[in-house]
Amino acid sequence: MRRRPFTGKLLFFVLFFLGGSNLMNARSQTNAWLTSYSQVSLSVANQTQEPRAQARSISNILADARKVFDVDFIYESRILPEARLVIDVEKYKTVEDFLDELLRPYNLKYKKVLAKAYVIYSSNTELKKLVSGLVHGNTEMTTELLHTSGADARSIVVTGRLVDEKGAPLEGVSVTIKGSNKGTLTDKEGNFRLDVQNENAVLVFSLVGYQTKEELVGRQTDIQLTLATQSQGLNEVIVVGYGTQKKSVVTGAISSVKSSDLEDQPVNRLEDALQGRTSGVTIAANSGQPGSSEQVRVRGTTSINNSDPLYVVDGVPLDGGGLDYLNPADIESIEVLKDAASQAIYGARAAAGVILVTTKKGKAGTMRVAYDGYYGTQAPSRKLHLLNATQYATLRNESSLAAGPGHGIIFANPASLGQGTDWQSQIFDNSASEMSHQLSFSGGTDKSTFFSSLGYFDQNGIVADPISWYKRLTARFNGSHKINPWLSFGENIGYSYIKNQGLGNTNSEFGGPLSSAINLDPVTPVVITDPTILNDQNSIYNRKPVERDALGRPYAISNYVGQEETNPLAYIKTQQGYNWSHNIVANGYLAVMPIKGLELRTSIGTKLAFWGSNSFTDSFYLNGSTGNAIPTFNRDNENLFIWDWENTASYNRHFGLHNLTALIGTSAWENNQGTGISGSFQYMPVNTLGQATPNYSLPNADKVANGYDGIVHHVSSEFARVVYSYDDRYLLEGQIRRDGSTKFGPNNKYGYFPGGSVGWVVSRESFFPTDRNPITFLKVRGSYGVTGSDNIGDFLYESTVSGGRNYMMGNGYAIGYSPNAPPNPNLKWEQTKQTDVGFDAVVMNNITVTFDAYNKKTTGMLLAEQLPEYVGASGQPTGNVADMTNKGLELELGYTKKVGQVQLGFRANGSLLQNRINSMGVTPYTVVSTFQSSAYEISRNTPGHAIGSFYGFKTLGIFQTQADVNNYVNKSGQLIQPNAKPGDFKWADLDGDGQITSKDRTFIGDPTPHYTYGFTATAAWKGFDILVFGQGAGGNVIFQGLRRLDIQSANYSTKALGRWTGPGSTNSFPRLVDGDPNSNFTNPSGFYLEPGAYFRIKTLQLGYTIPQSLLRRWTLQKVRVYLTGYNLVTFTHYTGYDPEIGGGKNTSIDRGFYPQARTLQAGLSVGF
Structure with a gap:
C-alpha cells in the first residue's frame, strides 16, 4: 500500500x-x-513519493554536464533556445549520449575540437567561425562555468580552494580575472574552477568581511589561499527580529554586545551590559539600591506616556521590563534595534526601541564545565559636605536673628557643640559585601546540545544595610535537538527566586534614612546617655515606645527638625519585612525543513511570575509626627501570566550572485496582568516579623483582606519581511506588521507598521580603488519605518464607572458611582516615524567605523483633552493630540591590533540627542514634577521645549544694598519686590507688569543629557590582561533639591558658608532668614540647577590566565584570576551624591538619590 x-x-x-x-x-x-x-x-495521492525535479534552462543544464563529464562547451549564447527542460545529466554514460538527446530537438550539432572541449553550433559556417576563433583568439564565445565567462583554445584551467584563518572553507568567495567581468564563486567546500586566457592573468579573491587578495596565475594550476579577516565586526552574525543576519549586509541601525565583550566584566543586570557600550542608548540608574532597575532610553524619550523599550528574551516579548530574573552570565548576545526599519517587525510595541536578548546555547562535543565567582566590598563613592554642629548652630542663630524683633538666638554657645553627629557616617557602610557564583554545563552531540547554569548573587546596600539587601538565585536550561535532517525542536527555560528589602524611593522628600541623614540637625546625638533624661519618668523616652540600640539606650529625637525627618538608626529598627518573587520565562519551538532553504517554525513562550511581600510594624515613636500605635502584620501575593504563540515560515535561496530571504508569520500575545490578594492583621501579640503569622486567632474586626483581578491585554499580529542582496553589494529589505490590540476600540483596533531599508557596499564596486586605499570596506545605508505604541491605559475608548463619588441624601450618607472621563471611540495608536541614514566602514583593515543620523517623530501621543466646564464630566477624555521629535547623531569605533605579543583592543561610542515637544493640542502644558511644599512645579511639558524641562524664576543676582532694592521699581515708581532686603535674590520681571508673579517664570534648564559616550580599552600579554571601561553624559542640568525647603531648621550643605553676609560678599547664595519672606529658597529657580555632566571610570580590571601547559595534568581548560574595581572615580561638578539620575519623569531631579557604590572585587574563573 x-x-x-x-x-x-x-x-x-x-x-x-x-x-x-x-x-x-x-x-x-x-x-x-x-x-x-x-x-x-x-x-x-497518485504522485510518486520522490519530489519532481525542477525545469531549468539549457545553459544551466550544460553547466551541470560540465561538472559531471569534466569538459567545456563552447558556443554562442544566441543559438540556445529559451526552453526549460527536466533532464537528469547523471543518467547518461557518455557526454555524446547526453548531447545527442539534448540538442537533436533543436537542430543543433556538436563537434569535439579538443580533448575536453566541444563546440555547439547550428550551421557549418558557424562551426568554422568558432574554430577560427579558437585558433586566432578574436571571437567572443561562452564557456559555461559556474558563471558565464570567456575561454579560448589556449586558456589555462585554474582550480583551487579558499579557507579562513582557522582552516574552515569559505563559500561564496568571488574569484574574478582582474580587468574583466569574468569570474566564478567558491562552493561550500571553498573550491573553485576558472579558465584564464594566459599566465599573465591576475585573479582577485574577495569576500565581505575578509581582506581582498590578488594572485598572479603564472604557471599555477592549483591555488590554495587563506583569506585574512578584515575586521571582527563585519563577520559577526547578529540577531534581528525573527532571524539573524551577517553584520556586513545589515541595512538597519543595530548595536550589538556579545558575551565575549562581557565575559571578563561581571555585571549584575542586563542594563549594565549596555551602558556606555552602545551608541544611541541612554541609561541612568533609578537608584543605587541593590537590585534596582535602570532607566533605558533608545534614541531619547519617545513618548510623554511611556518610553521603556520592548525586551524580547529568546523570542518571548516581555513588556514593562521585569528582567530581574535574567542572569547576565547566561547572556550570549544583546542586540538593540534602533531604527524603525529594524523595529517594524515588532510593530505596535516597538516605538521606544527593541532590545533582543539571546541566552547561551550548547555546542556539540565534550561537556564543558565553567565556574566564575567573585567577592567584593562596597563603599559610598562620596559623601555630601554638610554643616557640623558648630556651623549649623551659628547659621541657625543668624537666620533667626535676621527675622527681626521677637526672634532671638537658638544656641547660646555654638562653639561648644563641636563637630556633633555625622548622620551620613551613621548610616553608610564602608564595607558592604557583594558576592556572585556562576556554574554552567554545556555540551552535546550532533543530534542534541544543551546549556544549563546555576547562579547566586548576594548584595548588601551601602545605605542602612540592615534594611537594604538583595539576593537572587537563578537556574537555566537551554536545549536543541535534531530528530532527523528536517525536523528539530528545542527549549529555553529560565527561573529565578529573588528576596530583597529596600528603602523604597529615596529620591523623594518624605523621610527615610537617607533623607534624614541629609536634613537632620548635627546637634542631636545618636542615643541618649544623659542619666537626668533617662531617669525622668515624664521624659518622652520613658512615656513613648521609642526605639533603642543593642545596649538598651534610646535613640535620640531631635528638638529642632521634625516631620518625617527622624533619627535614621531608629527608623531602621522599625522596618521589618521583605519582598519575594518567583519568575519563570520559558519557550519551546518545533522546526520543520521540508526542502532546502525552507523552515517552518512554531514556538510558544510564557512568563509566569509570583511575587509578594511580608512586613510587620510594631508600635513605635520616632517624633511628634511619626509613629505607630497598632502592631500590624501585612502580607500580599500577586501573580502574572504572559503567553506568546508565534508561527513563521522562512525561505532562503542563493541563485548565482542573488540572495533572497523571505519570512511570513503570525503572533498571538496575551498579558494577564495579574490577580492578587492582600491581608492586614492588627493587634497581633508579637514583636518581630519572625513571630508574625496570619494563623493567629484575632477578632474579625482586626483582620482585613482585599482581592482583585487583573485586566487581560491581547495582541494579535501578522507580519512579513523580504531581504534581497545582489553580490553582497546591493542590499534591500522591507517588512510590515499588522497588530490588533484590545486596548483600542473597533474604529482603530488594528494598526499597520511598515519599514524598509537599502544599502550599497561601495567597496565591492569595480571602480572602488583597492591599491593604497586606507578604506577597505564601505557600506552606505538608509531606512524609514513606522512603529507604534499601545502602552496606554485600558478601556479608554469606552465609558467606565467608578465609585467613591459619595453624597448626602437627607440625613444619611449614600455611596455613589458616576462615569469617569468621557470615552473616545476614535482613540488610536501612537505612531513613531523614523528616518535613518548611515554608513559602516573599515579603515586599514582593523578600524571599524559606524555612523548614523536619525530623525524620529512621534505623532498622536495620548494626552487628556480639555473640555469646557459646562460638559460636567468628572474627568477628561484621552486623545491623540501631542507630537514629539528626537534628532540625533551616533558614532561607534572599534580597533584591534596585535603588536608583537601584545593584543590591543579599543571600542568607543558617542551620541548627540535633541528632544522637542512639537504640539500638545489645546493643552498649553502639563506638570511633570512639583516642588516640595511650594505652590510651583519644578518641571513641565510644553511645546517647543524638551520633555520635562525645568521651569522657574530667573535671578538677576542678589541685592547688595538697600539702594539696590529701592532702585528696582516699575513704571509707576513702585517697588517690584517690596519684601526684599539686601542679601535677597533679585527676580526678573519677565512679563514687565511691575511685580513678581507666577507669570514671571520661564524655562531654566533641560534634564535630558544631550550627549553620551563610552569606551573600552583592553590589552593582553602572555596571560596578563587589563581592561578599562569609562562612560559619561552631559549637556543636561540637575535639580539639586536635597534639603527640605518646608523645614527651615533642616541642615545645610557647606555651600551655605558662602552665603551673603554683606555687600560684595557673594552674588549667588542669598542670606539666611527664618520665614524666607523673599522666597529665596521656596521659589524654584536656577539657584537649584547644577551641571549634570560627568565622566566615570566604570570598570578597571587586572587579570591573569594560567598557561595551558600548566593545566593539562589537571584536565583544566582555563584558570583566570582577576581584580576589578567599579565606579572608582567620577569627574563632575555636581555636588550631590551621583550625577547619574534616572527615575522616569523625575529624571535629573535629586531629592535624596541613593548613591551608586564604589566596589572592589576579587574573582576566579575556571573552565573544565
Whole structure:
C-alpha cells in the first residue's frame, strides 16, 4: 500500500500553525484547514513519493554536464533556445549520449575540437567561425562555468580552494580575472574552477568581511589561499527580529554586545551590559539600591506616556521590563534595534526601541564545565559636605536673628557643640559585601546540545544595610535537538527566586534614612546617655515606645527638625519585612525543513511570575509626627501570566550572485496582568516579623483582606519581511506588521507598521580603488519605518464607572458611582516615524567605523483633552493630540591590533540627542514634577521645549544694598519686590507688569543629557590582561533639591558658608532668614540647577590566565584570576551624591538619590 505523501503532511502543518494569530477564530479556521488538506491529499495521492525535479534552462543544464563529464562547451549564447527542460545529466554514460538527446530537438550539432572541449553550433559556417576563433583568439564565445565567462583554445584551467584563518572553507568567495567581468564563486567546500586566457592573468579573491587578495596565475594550476579577516565586526552574525543576519549586509541601525565583550566584566543586570557600550542608548540608574532597575532610553524619550523599550528574551516579548530574573552570565548576545526599519517587525510595541536578548546555547562535543565567582566590598563613592554642629548652630542663630524683633538666638554657645553627629557616617557602610557564583554545563552531540547554569548573587546596600539587601538565585536550561535532517525542536527555560528589602524611593522628600541623614540637625546625638533624661519618668523616652540600640539606650529625637525627618538608626529598627518573587520565562519551538532553504517554525513562550511581600510594624515613636500605635502584620501575593504563540515560515535561496530571504508569520500575545490578594492583621501579640503569622486567632474586626483581578491585554499580529542582496553589494529589505490590540476600540483596533531599508557596499564596486586605499570596506545605508505604541491605559475608548463619588441624601450618607472621563471611540495608536541614514566602514583593515543620523517623530501621543466646564464630566477624555521629535547623531569605533605579543583592543561610542515637544493640542502644558511644599512645579511639558524641562524664576543676582532694592521699581515708581532686603535674590520681571508673579517664570534648564559616550580599552600579554571601561553624559542640568525647603531648621550643605553676609560678599547664595519672606529658597529657580555632566571610570580590571601547559595534568581548560574595581572615580561638578539620575519623569531631579557604590572585587574563573 502506498504511503500518504509527505507533501500532504507538510501542507497541513503550514496551514495549522500559520493560523495562530487569532485564537477566537481557531475552530472555524481548523475546519477550513482540514477541508483544504483533504482536497490537497486527493490531488497528490497518485504522485510518486520522490519530489519532481525542477525545469531549468539549457545553459544551466550544460553547466551541470560540465561538472559531471569534466569538459567545456563552447558556443554562442544566441543559438540556445529559451526552453526549460527536466533532464537528469547523471543518467547518461557518455557526454555524446547526453548531447545527442539534448540538442537533436533543436537542430543543433556538436563537434569535439579538443580533448575536453566541444563546440555547439547550428550551421557549418558557424562551426568554422568558432574554430577560427579558437585558433586566432578574436571571437567572443561562452564557456559555461559556474558563471558565464570567456575561454579560448589556449586558456589555462585554474582550480583551487579558499579557507579562513582557522582552516574552515569559505563559500561564496568571488574569484574574478582582474580587468574583466569574468569570474566564478567558491562552493561550500571553498573550491573553485576558472579558465584564464594566459599566465599573465591576475585573479582577485574577495569576500565581505575578509581582506581582498590578488594572485598572479603564472604557471599555477592549483591555488590554495587563506583569506585574512578584515575586521571582527563585519563577520559577526547578529540577531534581528525573527532571524539573524551577517553584520556586513545589515541595512538597519543595530548595536550589538556579545558575551565575549562581557565575559571578563561581571555585571549584575542586563542594563549594565549596555551602558556606555552602545551608541544611541541612554541609561541612568533609578537608584543605587541593590537590585534596582535602570532607566533605558533608545534614541531619547519617545513618548510623554511611556518610553521603556520592548525586551524580547529568546523570542518571548516581555513588556514593562521585569528582567530581574535574567542572569547576565547566561547572556550570549544583546542586540538593540534602533531604527524603525529594524523595529517594524515588532510593530505596535516597538516605538521606544527593541532590545533582543539571546541566552547561551550548547555546542556539540565534550561537556564543558565553567565556574566564575567573585567577592567584593562596597563603599559610598562620596559623601555630601554638610554643616557640623558648630556651623549649623551659628547659621541657625543668624537666620533667626535676621527675622527681626521677637526672634532671638537658638544656641547660646555654638562653639561648644563641636563637630556633633555625622548622620551620613551613621548610616553608610564602608564595607558592604557583594558576592556572585556562576556554574554552567554545556555540551552535546550532533543530534542534541544543551546549556544549563546555576547562579547566586548576594548584595548588601551601602545605605542602612540592615534594611537594604538583595539576593537572587537563578537556574537555566537551554536545549536543541535534531530528530532527523528536517525536523528539530528545542527549549529555553529560565527561573529565578529573588528576596530583597529596600528603602523604597529615596529620591523623594518624605523621610527615610537617607533623607534624614541629609536634613537632620548635627546637634542631636545618636542615643541618649544623659542619666537626668533617662531617669525622668515624664521624659518622652520613658512615656513613648521609642526605639533603642543593642545596649538598651534610646535613640535620640531631635528638638529642632521634625516631620518625617527622624533619627535614621531608629527608623531602621522599625522596618521589618521583605519582598519575594518567583519568575519563570520559558519557550519551546518545533522546526520543520521540508526542502532546502525552507523552515517552518512554531514556538510558544510564557512568563509566569509570583511575587509578594511580608512586613510587620510594631508600635513605635520616632517624633511628634511619626509613629505607630497598632502592631500590624501585612502580607500580599500577586501573580502574572504572559503567553506568546508565534508561527513563521522562512525561505532562503542563493541563485548565482542573488540572495533572497523571505519570512511570513503570525503572533498571538496575551498579558494577564495579574490577580492578587492582600491581608492586614492588627493587634497581633508579637514583636518581630519572625513571630508574625496570619494563623493567629484575632477578632474579625482586626483582620482585613482585599482581592482583585487583573485586566487581560491581547495582541494579535501578522507580519512579513523580504531581504534581497545582489553580490553582497546591493542590499534591500522591507517588512510590515499588522497588530490588533484590545486596548483600542473597533474604529482603530488594528494598526499597520511598515519599514524598509537599502544599502550599497561601495567597496565591492569595480571602480572602488583597492591599491593604497586606507578604506577597505564601505557600506552606505538608509531606512524609514513606522512603529507604534499601545502602552496606554485600558478601556479608554469606552465609558467606565467608578465609585467613591459619595453624597448626602437627607440625613444619611449614600455611596455613589458616576462615569469617569468621557470615552473616545476614535482613540488610536501612537505612531513613531523614523528616518535613518548611515554608513559602516573599515579603515586599514582593523578600524571599524559606524555612523548614523536619525530623525524620529512621534505623532498622536495620548494626552487628556480639555473640555469646557459646562460638559460636567468628572474627568477628561484621552486623545491623540501631542507630537514629539528626537534628532540625533551616533558614532561607534572599534580597533584591534596585535603588536608583537601584545593584543590591543579599543571600542568607543558617542551620541548627540535633541528632544522637542512639537504640539500638545489645546493643552498649553502639563506638570511633570512639583516642588516640595511650594505652590510651583519644578518641571513641565510644553511645546517647543524638551520633555520635562525645568521651569522657574530667573535671578538677576542678589541685592547688595538697600539702594539696590529701592532702585528696582516699575513704571509707576513702585517697588517690584517690596519684601526684599539686601542679601535677597533679585527676580526678573519677565512679563514687565511691575511685580513678581507666577507669570514671571520661564524655562531654566533641560534634564535630558544631550550627549553620551563610552569606551573600552583592553590589552593582553602572555596571560596578563587589563581592561578599562569609562562612560559619561552631559549637556543636561540637575535639580539639586536635597534639603527640605518646608523645614527651615533642616541642615545645610557647606555651600551655605558662602552665603551673603554683606555687600560684595557673594552674588549667588542669598542670606539666611527664618520665614524666607523673599522666597529665596521656596521659589524654584536656577539657584537649584547644577551641571549634570560627568565622566566615570566604570570598570578597571587586572587579570591573569594560567598557561595551558600548566593545566593539562589537571584536565583544566582555563584558570583566570582577576581584580576589578567599579565606579572608582567620577569627574563632575555636581555636588550631590551621583550625577547619574534616572527615575522616569523625575529624571535629573535629586531629592535624596541613593548613591551608586564604589566596589572592589576579587574573582576566579575556571573552565573544565
